[in-house]
Amino acid sequence: MKFGEYKWTKKALFVAGICITLSLVAMAGYDLLCFMPYRSDMKQLLSEADPENRHPPQIVSNLIDVSNQNGATVAASVAHKLLTRYTKASQHRMIIWHINYLLWNWLVYLHLSKEELYAYYCLLSFNGQDYGANELSNRLFDKPLSQLNEQEAATVVATLVFPSHSLHSKETIKKYQNDLLTKLAASGRGH
Numbered sequence: 455m456k457f458g459e460y461k462w463t464k465k466a467l468f469v470a471g472i473c474i475t476l477s478l479v480a481m482a483g484y485d486l487l488c489f490m491p492y493r494s495d496m497k498q499l500l501s502e503a504d505p506e507n508r509h510p511p512q513i514v515s516n517l518i519d520v521s522n523q524n525g526a527t528v529a530a531s532v533a534h535k536l537l538t539r540y541t542k543a544s545q546h547r548m549i550i551w552h553i554n555y556l557l558w559n560w561l562v563y564l565h566l567s568k569e570e571l572y573a574y575y576c577l578l579s580f581n582g583q584d585y586g587a588n589e590l591s592n593r594l595f596d597k598p599l600s601q602l603n604e605q606e607a608a609t610v611v612a613t614l615v616f617p618s619h620s621l622h623s624k625e626t627i628k629k630y631q632n633d634l635l636t637k638l639a640a641s642g643r644g645h
Contacts, residue, residue, distance in 0.1 A: 481557070488554075489561045492540045500573055506588035506599045507576040514587065514599055515572045517611040520637035528571045533559040535578040579614040587614060608634045 500508055510518075518528055537558045566574070576599070581590035591599045591610050602610065612630040 481560075484557055485561055485564075488541075489558065489565070492536070493565070495540075496536065496574075499577070500570065503573065503577045504586065504588050506591070507586050508573045509569070510572050510576045510587060511600050511602070511607070513602070513604055513607045514576065514611065516638060516641070516643040517607055517634050518572060518575055520641055520643075521611050521615050521634055527563070528568075528575055529563040529566070530559050532566070532571050532574045532578070533562040535574065536562065539578065575614075580617045581614060582617040587611075590614065604635065604638075605631070608632075608638070 522528060522531065534555060537555055541554060562571070576587035578585060579587060581587070581593075583593070587610055588599045590613055591597065591602055591606075594609065594613075595602060595606050599607070599610070608631040609627065612627050612634055616626060616630060
């Protein structure tokens with residue numbers, strides 16, 4: 455390596471280091487200003503939630519995992535639900551919405567435990583009439599989430615994924631329920 459090339463490489467590394475440092479400082483600032491102010495309300499929301507939503511049974515958690523499409527995660531779904539609940543980020547300003555969503559997705563993954571993610575998913579999911587997996591379970595089967603069999607739990611999760619179809623297209627829910635059960639069996643987490 456010639457002397458001039460070494461100087462160029464050193465400058466490039468310095469600039470890259472500055473960019474990375476500034477990015478991390480910006481993320482920390484966003485976390486403190488845009489996410490953490492809602493954290494106490496998020497904790498209160500969970501503490502006041504129906505215990506069935508707060509601690510969904512393992513079968514429901516497993517079905518939620520396999521229901522996420524195209525590589526999406528539970529964290530991404532929860533980030534969307536929380537961002538919609540707590541911010542005024544308009545979806546009409548798509549660039550800002552997507553930046554906020556990307557940041558909230560990362561912060562939700564960073565700050566929330568796996569159990570909290572499932573709890574928020576169950577609590578904040580629209581179910582065709584109102585919100586909550588346990589509310590849907592009681593409405594459909596007249597029993598709480600913890601008493602559902604695998605097929606009933608798949609119906610609940612399928613409805614949470616496609617809530618508008620629950621009112622208009624029972625066939626779509628049934629097909630997706632079967633898809634979920636197939637994915638669950640393929641993942642080795644089904645009965």
